[in-house]
Amino acid sequence: MKEFINNINWRPFIIIFLSLLLSLLIGSIFMISSGYNPLNVYLMMFQGAFIGKINIMNSLKNATPLIFTSMAVLIAFRTGTFNIGVEGQLFMGAIAAAWAGFSLEGLPSIIHIPLSLLFAIIAGALYAMIPAILKFKFNVNEIITTIMLNSIAFLFTSYLVNYPLRESPMAPQTPKVFESARLPRLTDSSQVSVGIIIAVIFAVIFWFVFKKTTFGFRTRVVGEASSFAEFSGISPVRTAFYGMLISGAVAGLAGGVELLGVHYRFVELFPTGLGFNGILIAWLGKGTPLGALFAALFYGGIQSGAMTVDWITSIPRQLSDTLLVLMVFFIAAEGMFDWVWPLKKKFLNKKDQKAGVEKNA
Amino acid sequence: MAYAVEMLGITKYFPGVVANDSVDLKVKEGEIHALVGENGAGKSTLMNALYGLFQPDEGTIKINGEKVVMQSSNDAIQRGIGMVHQKFKLIPSFTIVENICLGSEPRKNKYFIDKKEEYKSVVEISDKYGLKIDPSSKIRDCAVGIRQRVEILKTLYRKANILILDEPTSVLTPQETDELFKVIRNLVNKGKTVIFITHKLREVMEISDTVTVLRKGKLTGFKPTSETNENEIARMMVGRDVLLRVDKKAIESEQKPILEIEDLVSTDNRGLVALNQISFEVKPGEILGIAGVQGNGQSELIETITGLRKIERGIIKIRSKKINRFSPKSIRETGISHIPEDRIERGLNLDATIEENLIVTSHDKKPFSSMGIFDFNKIEEFSEQLINEYDIRTSNSKNKAESLSGGNMQKIVVAREIEEDPDLLIAAQPTRGVDIGSIEFIHKKIIEARDQGKAVLLVSTELDEIMSLSDRIIVMYEGEIVKIIPGGIADEEELGLLMAGIVPDTLQSKMRREAK
Known part of the structure; x- marks a missing residue:
């Protein structure tokens, strides 16, 4: 057991912990300047996130799309491609699921739900294929194209709900999806659906693929050492292309689950930021699927806690975004924690080191 | 004579290793001092301590008789120490x-x-x-x-009055090395002191006045060069007798060639012609050496054969089968394996473990994986076996490749490529930056492959290596084959001239070329 603990690489945990601490510290500066006791606010936030059934359920609801989008970011990133277009692919997935949900009538749930989700997946994947082809066929930078394609997706879906798919002259929104296409909710009192279960399963699948499969291995080799991959007979272009398609597919699924589980219809003001936050969550999770899963659950909680704070105090709920951004900032700047590591060494005196050397030799 | 540099009892610990164990280095003013040792013997650690990049845990450093503590390389520069790194x-x-x-x-x-x-x-x-x-x-x-x-x-x-040259000849041609030696002698004549890091014994004998030998972080030799010889230095470096020449049986090969290349043309990264109508063949049981100064088309030749570079014109055949438009993967599957010249960029993924590096070329085949899922037990078993067989020095097969010394990294590449059991083994600069002990081992493995009837294409800028291993030698200059000579009768001077594009029977071939 002692050996097991020694073998754990504590570094990422320490970095995340210190980043959280620093973020809370900076957050408290704003609270003190608006006349609140930060300890009270953070306690309120914690309760709003993780205490009580409704709060927990809300946290899970917030986390669901983020789990998907962070996985989408991860797979592309692993092959060395930056999919900034998760946001747009999510919108395309959502509107495709909405269309399948309200226009295919008379199907049983067991067919209608998977079919609608499949529409979302295909829409996301096809939309990701545009930057993928541009990058791998014509060497166009994917960061630029995906950012531009995000805007196109926003405007395109907005056009669809304003004209061809508009339900009534009253509001720019699609009709509600049929009952048969809605994801079952876990409780009556909150919007959390079986989507969270699908999301967790997906995170575990991603973990398995990254850890145990040849495909996962190839994505890593391509991302870490592209010319080595080529030399070894692994095609960097093909692997990264598939990575991008899967990324788009998962982003589309995120949109589908969000629509069929929470909103039931595509409205012009469909929530934005799920894709972008997915990028941050992937960072927060140190680039691993399980890390991202916990980061998403954690952030879902912070969001729900910030909601509570918003209701009770005059601190806006954007507090959660502020904390997230600060944390990611500190984690990205992990070099600033380098002063921590020598502290550990001070505990080991030289004699121990010498003994260790003799044992190794 | 006074000492320019005195490093006394230098000890430096790194996590889990003693990089220097009370090492002494005494360099007289105005001498050329060779510091030799295998990779990982602690030469760089010692020099970095002298250059102020870190402080030793124990020991003192004296410059011109004055005890100094250097906090950074700026301090070292202030005290007249200059360093020429291996990577410019x-x-x-x-x-x-x-x-x-x-x-x-x-x-x-x-x-x-x-x-x-x-x-x-x-x-x-x-x-x-x-x-x-x-x-x-x-x-x-x-x-x-x-x-x-x-x-x-x-x-x-x-x-600078004291110059540290870190393996300065590893990137040079024989002619350039001669030039460098002239420069070094000039510097010493003008009163400078030179510390020359190397593991090429010939150079030690040729240029240095005194030699200090390190092995595994300890001082194992300190002598005037005139009182020692190559064999003794090799023994001090490796700790045992080393075969400096390669032993190999002569063979006759009348079989059909494994690799045939006809009128191959290809371009370099700038789009200029790098290979100009090259033709040759390699037979089973033969080592064909390609000599030449770096940048005369050798890299492009290998990349073209292995599918990493586009063919402009010409034909490449393996066992009479054309492989012109094959992907790198299918070319591997026809039985070519490849020790690349750049092991850091091409040959290894330093972020990955030793195991992963050993199986990467066959990771999608049994027994390492089935249905796309890895069998980690089989992988570990295989890796342990290769680590033993190829004497890769590491505590664990799950260590990252970047934790190894250059020689051990290269052994991973050699182990992987030879275990593919290829028909044609392409070895490009297989011993570049590798210590003597590993060089001996890698040469032995290459000869073994040849004796098993494999065809070997060896590319090297080291004339010694080319001459001692090859059955036939091709000399390349500016993308063309200058001459093909049998391995036994080549002499260094002739090869040197050919590498510079000077053909002894110049007139004839010049006329022939102009006629084209």
């Missing part, structure tokens, strides 16, 4: 003068660089020490030998 630290788009003066330019009115003064002082130094350069040409247009001269000038510009 130059800016390609700057001129030679700009590179030399970078960071300590002469000023005019405090805020402006005095270009004239800059130029003048560089020319002055280059004349004084006989380091010929064209001061206003850009680094990117300079040959490797010139770049090295610029590095030396950089230290002289900063008034």
Whole structure:
């Protein structure tokens, strides 16, 4: 057991912990300047996130799309491609699921739900294929194209709900999806659906693929050492292309689950930021699927806690975004924690080191 | 005579290793002092301590008899120590003068660089020490030998009296090495002291006055060069007797060739012709050596054969089967394996574990995986076996490749490529930057492959290696084959001339070429 603990690489945990601490510290500066006791606010936030059934359920609801989008970011990133277009692919997935949900009538749930989700997946994947082809066929930078394609997706879906798919002259929104296409909710009192279960399963699948499969291995080799991959007979272009398609597919699924589980219809003001936050969550999770899963659950909680704070105090709920951004900032700047590591060494005196050397030799 | 550098009882710990274990280094003023040892013997650690990059845990350093503690390389430079690193630290788009003066330019009115003064002082130094350069040409247009001269000038510009040269010959041709040695002798004549890090014994004998040998962080030899010989130094380095020449049986091969190349044309990264109608063949049980100064088309030739570079014209055949448009993967599957010249970029993924590096070329085949899922037990078993067989020095097969020394990294590549059991083994610079013990081992493995009837294509800029291993030698110059000679009768001088594009029976071939 002692050996097991020694073998754990504590570094990422320490970095995340210190980043959280620093973020809370900076957050408290704003609270003190608006006349609140930060300890009270953070306690309120914690309760709003993780205490009580409704709060927990809300946290899970917030986390669901983020789990998907962070996985989408991860797979592309692993092959060395930056999919900034998760946001747009999510919108395309959502509107495709909405269309399948309200226009295919008379199907049983067991067919209608998977079919609608499949529409979302295909829409996301096809939309990701545009930057993928541009990058791998014509060497166009994917960061630029995906950012531009995000805007196109926003405007395109907005056009669809304003004209061809508009339900009534009253509001720019699609009709509600049929009952048969809605994801079952876990409780009556909150919007959390079986989507969270699908999301967790997906995170575990991603973990398995990254850890145990040849495909996962190839994505890593391509991302870490592209010319080595080529030399070894692994095609960097093909692997990264598939990575991008899967990324788009998962982003589309995120949109589908969000629509069929929470909103039931595509409205012009469909929530934005799920894709972008997915990028941050992937960072927060140190680039691993399980890390991202916990980061998403954690952030879902912070969001729900910030909601509570918003209701009770005059601190806006954007507090959660502020904390997230600060944390990611500190984690990205992990070099600033380098002063921590020598502290550990001070505990080991030289004699121990010498003994260790003799044992190794 | 006084000592320029005295390092006494230097000890340096790194996590889990003693990199230097009370090592002494005494360098007399005005001598050429060779510091030799295998990779990982602690040469770099010792020199980095002298250059102020870190402080030793124990021991004292004296410069010109004065005890010093150096906090940074700036302190070392202040005390007249200059270091020429193995990897040059130059800016390609700057001129030679700009590179030399970078960071300590002469000023005019405090805020402006005095270009004239800059130029003048560089020319002055280059004349004084006989380091010929064209001061206003850009680094990117300079040959490797010139770049090295610029590095030396950089230290002289900063008034270095003690120069540390870290494996300076590893990137040079024989001719350039001769030039460098002239420069070094010149420097010493002008009163400088030179510490010369190397693991090439011939160079130690040729250039140095005194030699210090390290093995596994400990001092194992300190002698005037005139009182020792290559075999003794090799023994002090490796700790046992080393075969400096390669033993191999002669063989006769009348079989059909494994690799056939006909009129191959291909271009380099800039789109210029790199291979100009090359034709040759390699038979089973034969080592075909390709000699040449680096950058004469050898890299492009190998990349073209292995599918990493596009073929412009010509035919490549393996066992009479055309493989022109095959992917790197299918070319591997036809039975070619490849030890690449750049093990860091191409040959390994340093972020991955030793195991992963060993199985990467066959990771999608049984027994390592089935249905796309890895069998980690089989992988570990296989890796342990190769680590044993190839004597890869590591505590655990799950360590990252980057934790190994250069020689052990190269052994991973060699192990993986030979275990593929290829029909044709392409070995490019298989022993570059590798210590003597590993060189001996890698040579043995290459000969073993040949004796098993595999065809071997060996590319090397080391003439010794080419001459001792090859059954036939091709000399390449500017993308063309200058000459094909049987391995047994080649002599170094002739090869050197051929590598420079000078063909002894010049007239004939010149006429032939002009007729084309």
